[in-house]
Amino acid sequence: MPGRAMPGRDGPVPPGIVPGRQRPMSKRNRMLLIAAGVAMAATAAGAVTMATAAGDEPSGPVAKPSVTPPPAWSLAAGRGLTGGIGLRYAGTLTIAGGPATLQLRISPEGSASGTLTAGERTALLATVDGVTYIKAGLEFWRAYAAGTEHPEYYAGGWAKAPLALPGVDVAKVLAPGSVARKLAKASADPKTEQIGGVPAYVVPAADAEYLIAVAAPHRLLGVRTSGGTPLTLTAQPLASPAPLFKELRARVKQLGGATDPTLHFAPGQLTFKNCNQNMNGCTVQVPATLSTWEGKVSPDARAALRASITSKGRALGTCHGSAPVPDDRTVTVSCTVTGRTWRTWMRAALDNPGSYPYKASARVVGEALAAADVQELLTELDAERRELVRAAAAPAPGSSAAPGATASASAGATASDAPGIATSQRP
Incomplete structure (x- = not known):
């Protein structure tokens, strides 16, 4: 005989405030949306032309809006970021009143893998499709995920990263493509400072400051943020996309069922x-x-x-x-x-x-x-990897370098995945 049931459960989960994971649309849908936007713009332009032909010209001179083009150096820096194969960030931040280090490799589209280390505790990071996930032990959650209720629910497995960890929206602030868009709005007369002995432009944005080498090809030297979790990172070009995608793919395969502390x-x-x-x-x-x-x-x-x-x-x-x-x-x-x-x-x-x-x-x-969404992420990740591997193997236009060769970076840095941390001061 089976016996009687004695239902039991844990106490009520304390309430919190967050609407849910705002997962961005897939890359495929983003491409379709962009294409639709171009068609709409073209239609709007045609409508204006037709109205003018019908005799609706203004009676007086029309003042054209004044648009200041971005400086050439910022456009060159942006092309270097979007045309590259990714970046490696390394640096320091302050969480829970103590120092921590962040190591991150990231593709031009924002797919990233890395670690966040505070003292003897290390958390794994993975960013895919615009969302950052973290995997850490209970002690890490208790010490550094301030404000997270019931950290024991999330420790030991993959979870959506709280805002305080790693202290920055990886895809929005650190992805090379996103950085390039911010640089396109740079001032023609920016502040400058020395970064490790290298003259650099300081480009402020809403979420961070970007440090761009004054000398061509105007490489991204570092990123700084302020606010609740100050962050100082150096940036170097990736030597190869293969290590990043090998590590990231293994992590993404484990993301099915990842929890959401928000x-x-x-x-x-x-x-x-x-x-x-x-x-x-x-x-x-x-x-x-x-x-x-x-x-x-x-x-x-x-x-x-x-x-x-x-x-x-x-x-x-x-x-x-x-x-x-x-x-x-x-x-x-x-x-x-x-x-x-x-x-x-x-x-x-x-x-x-x-x-x-x-x-x-x-x-x-x-x-x-x-869990059912993981395969779609892996498929997109594999397509991104293939494209970057082909780009890494192809010689640069006008270059006699053999396929697979990499050119050394300017401003005293080399294309390397080896760790490196530089310090800087605000002007």
Whole structure:
């Protein structure tokens, strides 16, 4: 006989405020959107021409808007960033009042892999499709993820990185393509300073300052941020994209089910389904409501269930399940415990009549990435890698270098993946 059910669960998950993972659209969709934007612009221009032909010319002189073109050095720096194969950043930041070091390799489109080290604790980082994920132990979360409730829910596995870790939006601030767009808005008369003995332009932006070598080809020397997590990084061109993508691909393969500390749920009453006398497994289900946030729910918001079943202190198994959060913010998440341990225990209960109580403990957390979405990310990552490998193997225009050869960088730096940290001071 199976015995009676004694449902149990952890206490309510404390509420938090965040609408969900705002995952950017895929690169394929971004390309389609860009193409559509060009067509719309062309149509608008045609409409203006037709209106002028119909006799709607203004009666007086038309003042044309004054547009100051970006300086040539900033455009050259941008071309070097978007036409390269990536960057390697190294530097320091302050988290939880103490020093930390960041090592990061990043592609032109913003795919990145690296580490964040504070004292003897190290966290792994992975940025893909505009979202940064972190994998760290419980001590790291407790010490450096300030404000994260229940860090034990996220430690040991991959999770969406809190804003404080690594202290910067990697794709927005550090991706070479993003940096190039910011440099296109540089002043024609920027401030200058010495960076490791090298004269550099200082280009301020909303999120950071970019340090560009005065001498051609105007290489990016470093990045600085201020605010809650001051960050000082040096930048060097990658010698090869292969090590970056090998490491990053391995990490992305593990991202399915990555948790999201910015989503919080209020769980309801745990119930069992199809457990009695069932050798195949036992299903646990929990209703949960996305808490303390009003308005439209992000289409990427997901709830994940982590459950375990025990009988008189004996572990019978664990299970995971997830589901998207609907517009009313309430979802029922379920998972099924299966396996040899459950079958053995249930067979003993059926063969030996008596009382066999069992109970379950469960928690509901946010999910940053569904397992089904991982393959799409890997496909895009592989396409990006192939393109960069071809670019790295091709000689530069007008160059007699053999395929695969790399030219040394200017301003006293070489194209190397070896660690290196420089210091600088604000003007």
